[in-house]
Amino acid sequence: PIYLQALEDDEPSVRHWAVVGICASVKSPEKQAQLRPLLRSLLKDPSPTVRIAAAQGLCDWGESDALTVLINELQHPEEFVRLYAINALRHLGEKARPALPLVQAATKDPSGYVQRVARTIVKKLEGQQ
Numbered sequence: 525p526i527y528l529q530a531l532e533d534d535e536p537s538v539r540h541w542a543v544v545g546i547c548a549s550v551k552s553p554e555k556q557a558q559l560r561p562l563l564r565s566l567l568k569d570p571s572p573t574v575r576i577a578a579a580q581g582l583c584d585w586g587e588s589d590a591l592t593v594l595i596n597e598l599q600h601p602e603e604f605v606r607l608y609a610i611n612a613l614r615h616l617g618e619k620a621r622p623a624l625p626l627v628q629a630a631t632k633d634p635s636g637y638v639q640r641v642a643r644t645i646v647k648k649l650e651g652q653q
Contacts (some may be wrong), residue, residue, distance in 0.1 A: 531562070536571030543574060547581030556585045567593050572605045580612040583619050591619075595626050603635040610641045617648070624649055 527549075530542035543566060550556055566578035567590065575593050582590035597609035610630055613620040620627065627649075630642035 536574055539569065539571065540573045540577050543577040543581060547584060572597055572600060573608060576608050576612050580615065583616050588622065591623050595623050598626055598630055606633060606635060606638050610638050614641055614645050620645065621649055
């Protein structure tokens with residue numbers, strides 16, 4: 525209940541950590557099914573970190589169409605947002621495979637950090653690691 529309350533907070537960081545807490549603590553498929561509509565609504569949150577956390581959680585729960593949000597955030601003008609999106613894809617592992625072409629493109633990102641994470645994902649998904 526405290527996480528659900530925190531989703532109404534004005535501060536994006538509070539909403540972000542509430543999403544992370546929900547996704548980490550909810551393990552039962554029944555409870556995940558109940559919370560999916562809520563997480564889906566957060567894919568349109570004004571904060572990119574909230575959108576990314578919700579997308580990663582939904583992908584973890586088997587909702588592969590949420591990858592679109594992570595893919596879109598790879599194009600964000602802010603380096604930190606792109607880095608957070610590519611890290612979310614890294615954590616998804618095999619579930620990130622449909623995004624592989626865009627992850628490969630991210631190996632040429634202006635940010636060295638994003639490039640390194642992208643190369644790690646590409647190696648892993650191409651079976652080189």
